[in-house]
Amino acid sequence: EDQVTQSPEALRLQEGESSSLNCSYTVSGLRGLFWYRQDPGKGPEFLFTLYSAGEEKEKERLKATLTKKESFLHITAPKPEDSATYLCAVQPFGQAGTALIFGKGTTLSVSS
Amino acid sequence: DVKVTQSSRYLVKRTGEKVFLECVQDMDHENMFWYRQDPGLGLRLIYFSYDVKMKEKGDIPEGYSVSREKKERFSLILESASTNQTSMYLCASSPGGTGNTIYFGEGSWLTVV
Known part of the structure; x- marks a missing residue:
């Protein structure tokens, strides 16, 4: 069964304290891995798509990496405005309609 | 920018009522989706559509139906709302x-x- 597991469930950081969020996945074949940011009461906002092991993408203080079994979202020198829930999702081969399978998310809190 | 608009942000309905959730996208996308999001359960796929008048069941279709008469519009219908359908619904x-x-x-x- 295809599934996505994110860890930790919650993470508290001080401003400037770098860390990483983990997304491990089990799929029959990976078409793509997606990272989203979700603020309270809002819909998920797209961050990155990764397609193959070894691929990396960056946006401001965020960097996403991908291996054959997991993805990491590295947060460098975070600021309070980075506080949000970060969702990881996979699109397996054979998934009709290109729907995504989501993990339960990591809730990040950054304090000043 | 891509815009996906859900017509109602907050609704309160009574048990047994028929409920319509409307969604419109402005980017001529072929695929449209309805998810629900619950604490501790994450996002779960209810239905998706890959073309006008086409629909496929997701992981939790029971108690729901959908309609896609036009490419830009995808509606989620709760035929007889129940308390366990209290949730956040996300269109995509x-x-x-x-x-x-x-x-x-x-x-x-x-x-x-």
Whole structure:
């Protein structure tokens, strides 16, 4: 069964304290891995798509990496405005309609 | 920018009522989706559509139906609302083909009393 597991469930950081969020996945074949940011009461906002092991993408203080079994979202020198829930999702081969399978998310809190 | 608009942000309905959640996208996307999001359970796929008048069941279709009469509009219907359908409902869309980004709306908070 295809599934996505994110860890930790919650993470508290001080401003400037770098860390990483983990997304491990089990799929029959990976078409793509997606990272989203979700603020309270809002819909998920797209961050990155990764397609193959070894691929990396960056946006401001965020960097996403991908291996054959997991993805990491590295947060460098975070600021309070980075506080949000970060969702990881996979699109397996054979998934009709290109729907995504989501993990339960990591809730990040950054304090000043 | 891609825009996915959900017509109602907050709704309160009574048990047994028929409920319509409307979603419109403005990017001519082929694929549209309805998810629900619950604490501790994450996002779960209810239905998706890859073309006008086409629909496929997701992981939790029971108690729901959908309608897609026009490409830009995808409606979620709760035929007889129940309290266990109290949730946040998220509509999304993506271009045709595979590996494309899925864009979400702001969500509709439904409370069934």
